[in-house]
Amino acid sequence: MGFGKYDPQQVEGKWQQNWNESRCFEVEADPSRPKYYVLEMFPYPSGKIHMGHVRNYSIGDVVARYKRMRGHNVLHPMGWDAFGLPAENAAIKNKTHPAAWTYSNIADMRAQLKRLGYSYDWRREIATCRPEYYKWEQRFFIQMLEKGLAYRKNSPVNWCENCNTVLANEQVEEGKCWRCDGDVEQKQLEQWFLKITAYADQLLDDLKLLEGGWPERVITMQQNWIGKSIGAELTFQVKGKDFGVTVFTTRPDTLCGATFMSLAAEHPLVEKLIAGYEKADEVRAFCREVANMDRIRRGAEDLEKEGVFTGAYCVNPLTGREMPIHVANFVLMGYGTGAVMAVPAHDQRDFEFARKYDLPMQVVIEPKDEKLDPATMTEAYADPGFLVNSGQFDGLPNEQAKKAIVEHLGASGLGKPTVNYRLRDWGISRQRFWGAPIPVVHCEKCGTVPVPDDQLPVLLPEDAQVRDDGRSPLPMMESFVSTTCPKCGGAAKRETDTFDTFMESSWYFLRYTSARNTEAPFDKEALKYWSPVDQYIGGIEHAILHLLYSRFYVKVLRDLGYTAESEPFANLLTQGMVLKDGAKMSKSKGNVVDPNSMIEKYGADATRLFILFASPPEKDLEWSDAGIEGAYRFLNRVWRLAEDLSDAGALKAIGPCAPLSDLTAQSGGELSGPAKDLRRKEHDSVRKVSRDMENKFQFNTAIAALMELVNEMYAVKDALKDAPGGAEVLSSALSTVLTLLSPVAPHLCEELWVHMGHSGQLAAMPWPDFDEAALVKDEIELVVQVNGKVRGRLNVPASADQESVRQFAMTHENVLKHLEGKSIKKLIVVPGKLVNVVAG
Numbered sequence: 100m101g102f103g104k105y106d107p108q109q110v111e112g113k114w115q116q117n118w119n120e121s122r123c124f125e126v127e128a129d130p131s132r133p134k135y136y137v138l139e140m141f142p143y144p145s146g147k148i149h150m151g152h153v154r155n156y157s158i159g160d161v162v163a164r165y166k167r168m169r170g171h172n173v174l175h176p177m178g179w180d181a182f183g184l185p186a187e188n189a190a191i192k193n194k195t196h197p198a199a200w201t202y203s204n205i206a207d208m209r210a211q212l213k214r215l216g217y218s219y220d221w222r223r224e225i226a227t228c229r230p231e232y233y234k235w236e237q238r239f240f241i242q243m244l245e246k247g248l249a250y251r252k253n254s255p256v257n258w259c260e261n262c263n264t265v266l267a268n269e270q271v272e273e274g275k276c277w278r279c280d281g282d283v284e285q286k287q288l289e290q291w292f293l294k295i296t297a298y299a300d301q302l303l304d305d306l307k308l309l310e311g312g313w314p315e316r317v318i319t320m321q322q323n324w325i326g327k328s329i330g331a332e333l334t335f336q337v338k339g340k341d342f343g344v345t346v347f348t349t350r351p352d353t354l355c356g357a358t359f360m361s362l363a364a365e366h367p368l369v370e371k372l373i374a375g376y377e378k379a380d381e382v383r384a385f386c387r388e389v390a391n392m393d394r395i396r397r398g399a400e401d402l403e404k405e406g407v408f409t410g411a412y413c414v415n416p417l418t419g420r421e422m423p424i425h426v427a428n429f430v431l432m433g434y435g436t437g438a439v440m441a442v443p444a445h446d447q448r449d450f451e452f453a454r455k456y457d458l459p460m461q462v463v464i465e466p467k468d469e470k471l472d473p474a475t476m477t478e479a480y481a482d483p484g485f486l487v488n489s490g491q492f493d494g495l496p497n498e499q500a501k502k503a504i505v506e507h508l509g510a511s512g513l514g515k516p517t518v519n520y521r522l523r524d525w526g527i528s529r530q531r532f533w534g535a536p537i538p539v540v541h542c543e544k545c546g547t548v549p550v551p552d553d554q555l556p557v558l559l560p561e562d563a564q565v566r567d568d569g570r571s572p573l574p575m576m577e578s579f580v581s582t583t584c585p586k587c588g589g590a591a592k593r594e595t596d597t598f599d600t601f602m603e604s605s606w607y608f609l610r611y612t613s614a615r616n617t618e619a620p621f622d623k624e625a626l627k628y629w630s631p632v633d634q635y636i637g638g639i640e641h642a643i644l645h646l647l648y649s650r651f652y653v654k655v656l657r658d659l660g661y662t663a664e665s666e667p668f669a670n671l672l673t674q675g676m677v678l679k680d681g682a683k684m685s686k687s688k689g690n691v692v693d694p695n696s697m698i699e700k701y702g703a704d705a706t707r708l709f710i711l712f713a714s715p716p717e718k719d720l721e722w723s724d725a726g727i728e729g730a731y732r733f734l735n736r737v738w739r740l741a742e743d744l745s746d747a748g749a750l751k752a753i754g755p756c757a758p759l760s761d762l763t764a765q766s767g768g769e770l771s772g773p774a775k776d777l778r779r780k781e782h783d784s785v786r787k788v789s790r791d792m793e794n795k796f797q798f799n800t801a802i803a804a805l806m807e808l809v810n811e812m813y814a815v816k817d818a819l820k821d822a823p824g825g826a827e828v829l830s831s832a833l834s835t836v837l838t839l840l841s842p843v844a845p846h847l848c849e850e851l852w853v854h855m856g857h858s859g860q861l862a863a864m865p866w867p868d869f870d871e872a873a874l875v876k877d878e879i880e881l882v883v884q885v886n887g888k889v890r891g892r893l894n895v896p897a898s899a900d901q902e903s904v905r906q907f908a909m910t911h912e913n914v915l916k917h918l919e920g921k922s923i924k925k926l927i928v929v930p931g932k933l934v935n936v937v938a939g
Contacts, residue, residue, distance in 0.1 A: 102745065102854060105738040107702025111846040115216055123862055124218040126174055128612075128628035135171035136629050137163045138608055140637030140645070141178045144204040144226075145185035148211045150677040150684055150710065150722065151638075153694050157707045158674055158716050158796065159636045160217045164842035165792050167218070168866040174629050175218055176611040178225035179205050182233075183600030184262055184278055187533035191565060197533040198561045201228055211694065215703045216845055218862070223614040227603035232610065233535035234556035235620035236602055239652075241538060241549040242659050248294045251547065255365060255432075256526065258286035263569040264530045265290065270644075274391040285365065285390045291537060291596065292524040295651045299520045302650055303327055305665055312670040314717075317642045324643050326434065326521025331505045333514030335360060335413035335440065337372065338421060344368060344413050347435035347519045351508070352500040353442040354417050355489040356463035361406065361427035361452070363437035364389035369409065372424060376410035382426060389428045402429055404452040415440075416513045417490070417504075427452060434521045443479065444471070450479040463489050464497050525648065527599045532563060532571040534597025542584035542591040551585050557593070571595060604645055605652035608632050608667060626662055635668035642673070672796065675719035677710070684722070692722055704844035705731040711798040711843055733806060734847055737840070740812060741833060741851045749816075749826035752856030755835035755867035756785055762827040773815040774828045781832040782873040784808040788839045789866070798843065805840055808832065830855065838867055882933040883908050885917045901928045908934040 118124060128134075139159040142152055156177075163175035181201050190200035205226060212219070225232055243249040257266040261281035265288065270277045295302075303325045306318050330349035337343055344360055362369060364386040373379040385407040389397070406427035413422050422441075429448055430439050443453035443460045453460055460473035464484040471480055486492045486500050495503060508514030528537070536557040538550040550557055560579050563572045573579055573595040584591040612629040613622035637645075646668075653667045676683045679690040697706045709730035714720040744750040753761060762778070763770060770778060784804050791801035812832055819825030834855065841848035841861050852861040883891045891913045899907070905926050908914060914936065921938040928934050 102738065102742045105735050105847070107704060107734075107846070108699075110850045111214075111216060111703050114846045114849045115213060117849075117860070118216075118218070118862065119213075121860065123860060124175065125220050125222055126172055128625045129172050130628060132172040133170070134174065134629060135163075135166040135634075136174045136632045137166065137634045138176065138611070138632050138636070140635070140641065141180050141604070141607060142208065143183065143185045144179045144181055144201050144208055145189045146204065148208050148694055150692050150694060153215065153706065154677050154710045154716075154720065155636055155638070155674055156212065156215070156217055157710055158672065158798070159634075160215075160707075161711065161792075161798060161842040162634055162636075162796060163218050164845065164862065165866070167862070168838075168842070168864060170865065173218075174223075174611070175220060176223040176225075176614070177212065177217070177219040177221070178223075178607060178611070178614075179208075179227065180600065180604050180607070181205065181226045181228035182534045182598075182603055184264065184529075184531060184533075187531055187565070188262070188278065188569070190533075191567060191569060196561070197565060198228070201226075201533075214698055215694070215707065218845075223611050225607060225610055225614050227535075227600075227607060228533075228559075230556045230558055231617065232607075233598075233603065235610070236535055236598065236606070237538040237550070237555050237557060238552060238620070239606070239656070239659070240598075240602075241552070243293060243655060244539075244549055246659075248297060248655060249291065250294065251289060251291050253287060254290045254292075254526070255285050256288050256290060257283050258288075259283050261569070262531075263571075265526060265528060283391055285387075288528075288530075290526050290528040292526050293651075295525045295648075296520060296522055298651050298654050299325055299327065299522050301654055301665075302522075302647065305650070305654075308666055309669075309671075313668075314671065314673055317639070317646065317671060317673060320642045321647055324522060324647065328435075328519045328521075330517060330519065331508060331514050332436070332517040333416060333508055335416060335422065337424075338412040338414060340371070340411075342368070342371070344424065344438050345436050346438045346440045347517055348440055350442065350445070350501070351504040351514075352486065352492075352497040353445045353463055354415070354440070354504055355486075355492075356442040356444050356461045357415050357418075357422060357440040358420065358443060358459045358461055359422045359441045359453070360413050360424040361430045361439045361441050361449070362409070362424060363430040363432040364426055364428070365432040366426070366437045368438075369426060372409040372411040378408075378410065382407050382409055386426055389426070392428065397429060397431055404429055404448060404455060406452060406456065408456075416508070416511075423458070425452075425456070433523050435519050444473055444476065445479050445481055447479045447481065450476075461488060463487060525599075525601075525651070527602055528596040529599050530571055530596060531569065532559075532565055532573060532597070534600060535559065535602065536573075537594040537596055537598060539594045540582055540584060540591040541594065542587065542589060544589055545584050545586040545591075548584055548586045548591070554585070559597070571597070573597075601644060601648050605648045606656065608635075608649070609653075609656070609662065621661060623661075630662060630664045631666055632668045634670045634672065636672045636674060638676070639673040646671070672716060674716045675714065677720050677722060679722040681721070697727060701727055701731040702734075702846075704847050705734055708734065708802065708844050712802045713799070715799055716796055733809075734844060736813075737809060737836065738847065738851065740809060740816070741854060743816065744820065744826075744829055744833065745854065747820045749820035749829055750833070750855055751826055751830040753827055753830040753834060754857075755831060755838045756782060756869060756873075757827065757831040757834075759870075759873075762831060763824050764827075770824060770828065773818050774822065774825055777811060777815055777819070777828055777832055778873055779876065780808055780811045781835050782869040785835060785839065785867050785869040786874070789869070801839070802843060805836060808836055812836075835867055837861065838864060879931055881908075881931075883911055883914050884933060884935040885914060886937060887935060890914050890917050901930070905934065908936065 139155045163173050167173045186201045187197045190197040257271050259276040261279045271283050276283055328349045331351045332347050334343040334345045373382045406425040409424045411424045441449040443449040444462045462471045465471050465487050466484045486495050492500050505516050536559055538557045540548050580592050582591050582593050612625045616622050649667045656662050684691050709727040713726050787804040788801040791797040819829055837848040837852050849861045878894045880894050891911045893911055895907045918938055923938050925937040
């Protein structure tokens with residue numbers, strides 16, 4: 100008898116074939132059923148999958164399987180973010196073509212994901228490098244161009260010489276490229292942009308819709324990135340020049356305290372200001388150094404403040420004070436106008452800068468009944484107060500003074516009220532080959548002309564030979580560049596820049612709803628049924644770029660009539676990283692654990708189990724060889740438990756949480772002793788696991804509860820397997836273990852489900868419900884204390900009243916020992932928990 104040794108390779112191959120042949124994870128829109136759309140962020144196919152992928156996709160698969168068992172119509176697709184620098188650079192390094200490299204990796208990674216048993220509807224698989232995908236993206240771009248949401252302009256950009264392309268501000272880290280770690284420099288280029296700033300208010304306001312569904316941290320990061328500020332715009336005339344410096348300020352109440360001006364290193368007026376200045380080269384060198392710094396680092400509060408004098412002065416429009424103009428490293432060109440009126444007495448960054456460079460300070464706001472002296476101040480005063488040293492505005496509360504000063508500036512023609520955003524338009528041009536072509540042509544007669552819809556897609560010539568230096572071959576390909584103008588029929592040249600890969604990842608989740616539609620980007624009814632994504636899962640590193648762009652894209656597609664939704668993702672889970680030796684796993688660090696080797700040694704189920712059990716999903720996870728061995732031992736323990744019950748003839752086809760009548764049909768009467776206790780543990784486990792699955796997907800504690808149930812079964816199986824009703828209770832409990840464990844370790848659970856004699860796939864079974872009546876205890880354990888210290892534990896009938904509990908407590912041998920020679924002053928009963936005897 101017996102099942103034989105647990106062989107994960109055999110079991111997992113068998114059930115993956117079964118699921119594939121039965122097509123059990125394929126779904127269609129069904130308005131009669133509640134839908135649930137769960138999605139993990141799709142991968143770059145630039146190499147083999149790593150443990151970070153396994154964690155992300157295992158989380159999503161458990162959610163998908165659980166929701167399916169809860170009766171939802173579950174959409175769970177997978178695809179490939181196939182364009183972009185990672186795939187292209189890897190192809191160049193491996194001396195192959197990006198297309199060949201990408202499609203080969205897709206095949207390998209698809210096989211790896213299938214080997215892990217993920218419940219994807221593979222019919223919906225997409226690869227963003229395929230023309231049938233990017234055709235629609237090109238159409239969206241042209242529609243945005245027609246709506247004024249896409250435009251081209253000459254712009255200073257972040258240029259990585261190693262990668263030969265432009266980087267978004269968010270892709271520059273400490274002056275280095277996020278991909279190759281090479282130096283980033285500033286360069287002027289003609290670039291295409293999407294007008295995301297036109298949606299700034301919507302992007303900010305609609306964050307309220309995501310409260311409770313998205314992590315607060317991510318919402319805050321997006322609020323800060325959008326950076327809405329209400330204030331005033333005014334101009335400071337440059338002394339001896341015919342131009343001025345325009346600033347945006349949220350603190351017009353401090354205008355009279357402005358004592359110097361700070362400019363961003365990239366400010367276009369710098370060259371005009373330093374013309375003829377003997378230290379102009381020193382200023383230029385400082386500007387070059389600062390311009391190549393990481394933008395986020397430049398805005399950090401703890402940045403060491405540095406600057407250089409330009410040799411020029413401007414005039415405060417209210418006080419007439421001549422103010423020296425400096426270039427400062429903490430001023431960003433991407434916020435406001437790139438110029439800051441410095442008020443050191445009331446702004447900490449300005450305070451630190453003024454102290455460092457011995458610049459003047461002027462107090463203009465003081466708290467009630469307190470005088471401030473710049474000479475003795477140790478930090479800027481940034482709290483509310485009343486205006487001083489501000490002429491006609493003296494004595495006003497500073498909030499009231501803001502409005503009064505803005506009105507005065509407006510009436511005097513010196514300024515105006517303004518709303519400003521930190522957010523800047525999205526630069527989408529990339530000077531690389533492996534991307535979707537931008538569908539416009541340049542005609543000397545007609546200018547820039549969009550490609551007509553019936554000529555889409557503009558195909559990327561996959562026969563192009565990529566260059567070793569990473570430069571795009573497109574500008575040198577006459578067959579690609581030369582074309583005719585759709586407007587006049589004359590000679591024209593195609594745009595040779597390609598789309599930023601974030602263009603593809605900003606709408607792929609919508610395409611999954613009708614991935615094989617060749618007539619339109621989406622089937623409207625399918626899109627209406629499945630949208631929005633109910634649960635999105637991915638790393639915190641995408642909190643700004645991908646998530647913000649996706650939110651923008653959905654709002655644009657809504658306004659273009661494609662969807663009724665305003666937000667793409669109702670709920671967001673940002674899983675933690677997988678670490679090894681305290682560092683994030685990465686090929687560059689050489690600390691990658693290959694999932695294939697783990698699957699070959701321990702199986703997919705054990706790999707999934709460990710990665711879900713080792714840490715809550717939102718926390719970082721430290722890889723442990725001992726941990727995956729422990730997961731493998733637990734699955735063997737479940738296998739042997741089923742085998743032992745089968746060998747003893749105690750394995751019956753009884754479902755999870757079987758009704759009491761089914762358990763006692765053979766024995767008659769009620770359950771008692773170990774049988775009743777095991778049934779209580781079984782139902783309590785369902786309660787705990789269900790709660791943990793619903794409460795932010797706390798898989799680690801859910802798995803711990805199942806381990807406890809298995810331990811309980813081992814403890815009582817010998818006593819129960821031959822007892823009346825014992826086999827039924829054990830079988831019900833095992834069915835519950837398999838059902839609750841199946842989203843985590845689906846292959847083993849399917850195999851043992853069949854061994855139990857059940858029919859049908861476990862993946863299609865409903866999630867069990869616990870019976871409240873089964874949770875009621877006959878006895879409860881109480882802690883007994885003497886003067887607050889635990890002196891014993893005792894079991895009492897659950898129905899015992901307080902007087903009976905007191906009497907039981909006073910019979911405990913150790914309690915009586917600690918009461919010798921003392922008189923009882925008080926006896927306190929906390930129902931269901933403890934008894935405390937106060938004695939002295």
